Amino acid sequence: APAPITTDVLIVGAGPVGLFQVFELGLLELQAHVVDALPQAGGQCIELYPEKPIYDIPGLAEVSGRELTQRLLRQCAPFKPGLHLDQLVTQVRPREDGRFDVETSAGTRFDAGALVLAAGAGAFLPRELRLTGIEHLAPGQLHQRRLPQPLPDDLDGQHVIVLGDEDDALTQACDLADDGRCARVTLLHRRDQFRASDALQARLAAARGAGRLHFVAAQPLALHTTDDGRRLQALQVIDADDQETRLEAQRLIPLLGLSPRLGPLADWGLALQRKLLPVDTARYETAHPGIHAVGDINTYPGKRKLLLCGFHEATLAAFAIAERLRPDQRILLQYTTTSPRLHELLGVR
Numbered sequence: 001a002p003a004p005i006t007t008d009v010l011i012v013g014a015g016p017v018g019l020f021q022v023f024e025l026g027l028l029e030l031q032a033h034v035v036d037a038l039p040q041a042g043g044q045c046i047e048l049y050p051e052k053p054i055y056d057i058p059g060l061a062e063v064s065g066r067e068l069t070q071r072l073l074r075q076c077a078p079f080k081p082g083l084h085l086d087q088l089v090t091q092v093r094p095r096e097d098g099r100f101d102v103e104t105s106a107g108t109r110f111d112a113g114a115l116v117l118a119a120g121a122g123a124f125l126p127r128e129l130r131l132t133g134i135e136h137l138a139p140g141q142l143h144q145r146r147l148p149q150p151l152p153d154d155l156d157g158q159h160v161i162v163l164g165d166e167d168d169a170l171t172q173a174c175d176l177a178d179d180g181r182c183a184r185v186t187l188l189h190r191r192d193q194f195r196a197s198d199a200l201q202a203r204l205a206a207a208r209g210a211g212r213l214h215f216v217a218a219q220p221l222a223l224h225t226t227d228d229g230r231r232l233q234a235l236q237v238i239d240a241d242d243q244e245t246r247l248e249a250q251r252l253i254p255l256l257g258l259s260p261r262l263g264p265l266a267d268w269g270l271a272l273q274r275k276l277l278p279v280d281t282a283r284y285e286t287a288h289p290g291i292h293a294v295g296d297i298n299t300y301p302g303k304r305k306l307l308l309c310g311f312h313e314a315t316l317a318a319f320a321i322a323e324r325l326r327p328d329q330r331i332l333l334q335y336t337t338t339s340p341r342l343h344e345l346l347g348v349r
């Protein structure tokens with residue numbers, strides 16, 4: 001296994017607050033690595049409302065979720081954070097020397113002096129298709145993510161059902177339909193209305209019109225399999241009028257969007273209060289020394305889940321971490337406007 005990455009601070013979550021945490025730590029000359037389950041930074045801002053304007057960021061009268069993310073990335077860029085995306089922080093082990101061993105689902109390991117949990121409502125993970133017996137299917141029949149490119153070579157003559165109504169689902173269904181090897185490509189969604197982009201809906205309409213793709217407005221109900229439960233034969237579905245249909249299928253591709261799940265964070269031995277981490281309001285530290293929590297994941301008297309509050313929390317957490325990692329030093333407050341040292345760090349003059 002590759003050696004662990006040694007860092008001052010490991011941040012769990014590249015949402016807006018995790019990104020600002022990088023900046024505040026950087027001003028105090030602390031290096032940070034950030035891990036996120038999503039393939040891109042920005043957390044809720046990018047996943048839930050990229051195009052919606054936010055009106056309550058101080059000094060920015062109006063900014064979209066996407067633009068705020070871009071601005072935060074630009075702001076923390078001088079500190080060159082290690083961004084480790086598309087992976088889940090799965091393990092956190094406090095060590096006797098006060099540092100932490102951290103591991104991700106991609107096998108990335110860290111040796112960190114402090115942890116900041118900026119985990120929001122949890123990791124954004126694919127919403128799973130829950131049907132009795134689905135875990136017994138032999139590999140290759142259920143894809144919780146888009147099929148890899150190029151498409152697998154065993155599609156010939158298969159009945160494939162793609163489930164979902166977002167961009168990924170429509171893209172996958174249309175790609176399979178255009179590929180032409182499947183015997184039948186079906187897109188399944190509870191109603192004939194989609195959240196995907198207009199362009200993809202046009203592509204879907206064209207494929208449906210040409211008979212390359214079938215659409216069924218219904219919800220999955222049960223699996224039909226061989227007696228041993230290993231081979232998928234069909235999917236039982238139910239429509240809005242409670243009519244049930246059996247759709248032949250050898251492959252299921254649920255692309256049901258992402259939803260935040262606390263996941264592994266609940267197993268790290270931290271005391272959670274209604275899925276939130278209680279912290280003090282001077283250091284934003286959990287009951288475990290060296291593990292801080294900022295943004296939507298924390299709770300304290302008067303807590304409000306607002307970006308502005310998360311940014312403040314990240315600022316004070318950074319000072320507390322600097323005190324922890326440099327106990328012999330007085331941590332000075334310097335202004336970004338006037339400090340030559342900060343200008344040097346920021347690469348500005």
Ligand code: FAD
Nearest residue numbers: 013015017036037043044089119120122123124295296307
């Ligand atoms: P998040 O944005 O939730 O980011 C957390 C990140 O951590 C996620 O990307 C997640 O994948 C990752 N993560 C969690 N656990 C793990 C793990 N174990 N491994 C890897 N990654 C992990 N706030 C305002 O102030 N003003 C507004 O106008 C406003 N409008 C909003 C509109 C909507 C529709 C919504 C949903 C929220 C709005 N908010 C607004 C709230 C604001 O978006 C949140 O307060 C903010 O996103 C919290 O940031 P965060 O960094 O704490 O968490």
